[in-house]
Amino acid sequence: MQKPLQQNLNEDVCIVCNVRRSAGIHIWGQFICDVCERNIVKTEVSDEKYYYYIQKLKKIWLEATS
């Protein structure tokens, strides 16, 4: 039976895709995984997904500042 070599204690649930990942960034105490971070960066303003991401980020912002 194989054991994981090390447990990643930095895993967190991404607030955009709700997937538990270890790689990503924390903004105002909230976690955004590297996949979503890259998606946000490459999303065009004209893309309807951009609006979705902005809403997610707004939610973080409001929770952090309230």
Ligand SMILES: [Zn+2]
């Ligand atoms: Zn994500």
